[in-house]
Amino acid sequence: MELGAFSISLAVQDLETSKSFYEKLGFEVFGGDPAYNYLMLKNGDHVIGLFQGMFDKNILTFNPGWDQNGQNLGSYTDVRELQKALKAQGIEIQNEADETTTGPASFVVIDPDGNPILVDQHI
Incomplete structure (x- = not known):
């Protein structure tokens, strides 16, 4: 099963403070918009999204x-x-994608430990 690009989306309390911290670890901003309370950072193939006030986990x-x-x-x-x-395979889907559509769509599953997994197609 090919899931596409992987990143971790972090729920942060202060976007600028988190950005500064991850830049010290070698990450660089390559996308997002602070005006919309999110930034995408990259270090090699590793991608982190910083999201302030968008979700709890x-x-x-x-x-x-x-x-x-x-x-x-x-x-x-x-x-x-x-x-x-x-x-x-019996996995419960939350926020299901409409299977009658094409193009961008997403769904969420929750792993056995309560971690949300977002499968988010933009094209």
Whole structure:
């Protein structure tokens, strides 16, 4: 099952303080907008999203259709196909993607320890 690019989305209390901290670890801002309370940072292939006031928990994020640089892939497994495959295995889906649509969509699953996993397709 190909889930696409991986990042961790961190629920931060102060965007600027968190940005400064992760820059000291070698991360550089490559996307996002502080005016909308989020930034995307990268160190090599490692991607961290900093999100202030958007959600309560840290989230594991997969982006079908994207590589680790946020560039579109030539071929990928659509988010709706991933959702169907997980449902067939008995995994409960939260915030389901509408399987009658195409293009951008997302869904969430919760792992056995309560960690949210967002599968978020942008293309």
